[in-house]
Amino acid sequence: MEQAVAEGGMAVLCQVLSGTGGVGKTQLAAHHARTAWQAGAVDLLVWVTATSRDAVLSAYAEAAVLVTDPDDPQCADPDDPERAAVRFLAWAQSTDRRWLIVLDDVSDPAHLNGTNGRGDLWPPARPNGRTVVTSRRRDAALPGHLIDVGLFTKDEADGYLRAKLAAQGRHDDPGQVEELARDLGHLPLALAQAVTYLLDLHLDCATYRARLADRARTLPDLVPEDSGLPDAHRATVAATWSLSIEHADRLRPTGLARPMLHLVALLDPNGIPATVLTSPPALAYLTEHRTPDGGTDPDVSPRAVGVDDAADALRCLHRLSLADHTPNTPHQAVRVHNLVQRATRESLPPAARDTAARTCADALYQAWPEVERDTALGQALRANTAALTAHAADALWQPDGHPVLFHTGNSLGYTGLVTAARAYFQDLHTAARQNLGPDHPDTLTARHYLAYWRGAAGDVAGAATAAAELLADRLRVLGPDHPDTLAARNNLAYWRGAGAAGDMAGSATAFAELLADRLRMLGPDHPDTLDTRHNLAHWRGMAGDAAGAATATAELLADQLRVLGPDHPATLAARHNLAHWRGMAGDAAGAATAQTEVLADKLRVLGPDHPDTLLGRNNLAHWRGEAGDAAGAATAFAELLVDQLRVLGTDHPDTLVTRYYLTYWRGQADGASGSVR
Structure with missing residues (x-):
């Protein structure tokens, strides 16, 4: 530079x-x-x-x-x-x-x-x-x-701290020096004031880092007093940006830069999607918390903030170097230094910070697409939820658990990260129990998803046991007809039949009983009722009645097309299963043709990396083999395995199934046992 x-x-x-x-x-x-x-x-x-x-x-x-x-x-x-x-x-x-x-x-x-x-x-x-x-x-x-003029590079920041320490005869642990530089975001001013502070107080880097991580201490507590600032600094880290915020707030649209920074300060410093900060909850917050203009009549309601106003407020922050706004990278349109965020958060009273946090949660939840076709967007939304939870966890449990907390965990699982989803809900259940108590509906919901992703990650027996225990508690707390109780019965029925020695006939019977209750409580067109019909047909087929499963799935598909439409994920799943059961009933060629058609729609609607799309490729490869093209099946499974390893990882159940079938169809194509390398 x-x-x-x-x-x-x-x-x-x-x-x-x-x-x-x-x-x-x-x-x-x-x-x-x-x-x-x-x-x-x-x-x-x-x-x-x-x-x-x-x-x-x-x-x-x-x-x-x-x-x-x-x-x-x-x-x-x-x-x-x-x-x-x-x-x-x-x-x-x-x-x-x-x-x-x-x-x-x-x-x-x-x-x-x-x-x-x-x-x-x-x-x-x-x-x-x-x-x-x-x-x-x-x-x-x-x-x-x-x-x-940007931040120090990693090497520049490390070198600066080491030189300042060495000048005073200090040689701290290099790892702690490196971590301190990272904690301070490689900001030169912060590094200078931090090293002066720890030298004045005879602290080592590890001790200073512990103080920095202590949320009971604010940034002004962690730098020298004004009279002891190094290098002719005129202001402390915490005060450095205050003038910039005032200037940004005076730029058009006036009064919006500061409340926008309140939201930005609670999210991921490495990238915030534009759709979050221009969502209806964010716009409502900006309207309500716009910095008052001295010439504005307090009795006149301010004009509602629009999407263009919010984007212009981000440009104000960009113009004053309080954030980087790059609209051409929508999933990470806004980046901000972590110390700017901390200084902003510390300037907010607790009640104001909690209000901003709930707004961010609402905005994240609303920005989440129903179908995560764009894996980069889903990853960005999960990263922002994690940052929000780290900064204001308590606010997200008042008065109940915010829906975005549950949606984040399911996003992990539905994009193939089933082991991460199971770990996430284990932590979420602990937090729910601490904040809401063991019998709160949201605590029970956390247990519900924990059991589900436990099974999806491969522990079917553990999932079945957990589902049975949850059902007993939901019956006691919510009663037999509550939708959450019916959902617990749904999961228990599924996991009863899913294991290697599963009770498939028992699962079919349990789903038949559940269908009767959901028809009574919810009606024939409710998505949960349609889902139960889907599961009932599946377990009829698994119990040996492939033809009956195909007929029931065909009838279900007609109703799903009418109620949900052709591109709904549940409709695509029904088409997938219908092709499967027709193949199991003896029409392998017809199954392969149908799977080809539904795979084209899955690619269009869900995208190439969605787990359901990968599953569709698995089934198409299988039925190609069953229709007589063993070599084509082996090739398709080999290509699928590459993508599953990239998207799902080596231990995902679907990856393991593909490895098995690749071995099988290679053996069929070669006339001998194949192997996976």
Whole structure:
């Protein structure tokens, strides 16, 4: 970065060092100016703290006194800063002397623009003159060549901490030094103040990291007092961004940058989807919490914030370097430094933080697509839910468990990460029990999903036992006709038949009894009733009645097409099963043809990496083999295995099934036992 400034200084008339507060823009400009002066490359150096127009005028007036002839009747009058500034800029325009003007910390480009009868204060473009601007702004109105001053690299941050410690005879554990740099997000200002603090208090890096992780301590508690700030810092880490937030809030649309930052501060610093921050819950929050305008009548309701307003608020944060907003990366459209987030969270009273957290949860839940065709979006939404939970877990359990908590775990499972889903719901059940008690419906729901994903991950016997225990508790707490109790009966019936020695006939009987109760309670067209018919048909077939299963599935499919539509995942599942049972009833070629057709629709609706699409490829390969194309089946299973290993992993039950069938069909194609390598 220093090299870029130095090289640019010889060829570029105006350079703008832009970046968030704390990255070292001022120090970099000072180093460049000092080097140029000591090298004799400039005859006049003017340093301007450009936080306001008055500050710029004052600095120019002082410079004018130095460069103009005191006997000249047109000499600048320091008591008339506007006139003095004009004289100084005129001198800079006409002189042959080499000058360098540093405009440090330009808070608003408008302060230097010539508008409303005021003169333009930007230095002139002259071959013998150079201008360096530092600013947190990234406005297009800033002149010159923009240099984005970013964070330290990992090696730079580690090296900086080690050097500062070594200067005091300290040689801390290199691993702890590296982790401290990571904890502080490689922000130069934070690193400088943290190392000064721990040296002053004789702490090692591990102890300081423990204090940093302690949420009872705020950022101001973890840096030196104002009188002990290092490197001529003017503000602590926590105060560094306050002025930027005030400026951002005054940009159009006024009053929205601050409440938007409240939401951003609770989500994943590595990337927040645009759809979350422009969702209806987010817009409602921005409308309600818009920073008041002094000229606004308090009795007049503010105009509702729209999607464009929310996007413009993100641009305000971007312009002041409080966040990076890149709309062309929608799944990670907004990134923000973790210390900016922490400083923002710590500025919020607990009640306000909880309100913002519930808004974020609502926004995440609403942004989640019904079908996760885009795996990158699902991963981003799960990462943001994890960040939200880490920052404001208590708020998500008041008054009940927020739906996004459950949806996140199911997202893991439905995208193939069944082992992760089981672990997630184990933790969620613990949290629900602690926050709501063992008999709360949401605690029972966490147990419900834990049992399901336990079975999906391969522990069928454990899932059946857990489902039976859950059913007893739901009968006691909720009663026999509650939908959650019926759901518990559904899962218990399924896992009874799913094991290697499963009771398939018993499962079919249990689903027949459940269907009668769901028809009575929910009616024939309720999705849960249709799902029960699906399971009943499945277990009839598994119990040996393939023809009956095919007939029942065909009847179910007609109703699903009418109620749910052709592209609903349940409809696609029924078509999948219908093809399967027709094959089991003896029509292997017809099954292969039907699976080909449904696979095309699964690819279109669910995407190529969805577990149901991969399962469709499994079944198509199987029926190709059963129809006589053993070599084609083996090839298809080999291709499928590559994708399942990539998407699901080596231990997923579906991956293990594919490995088995690949061995089988290779053996059939070769006339001998095959092997998987």
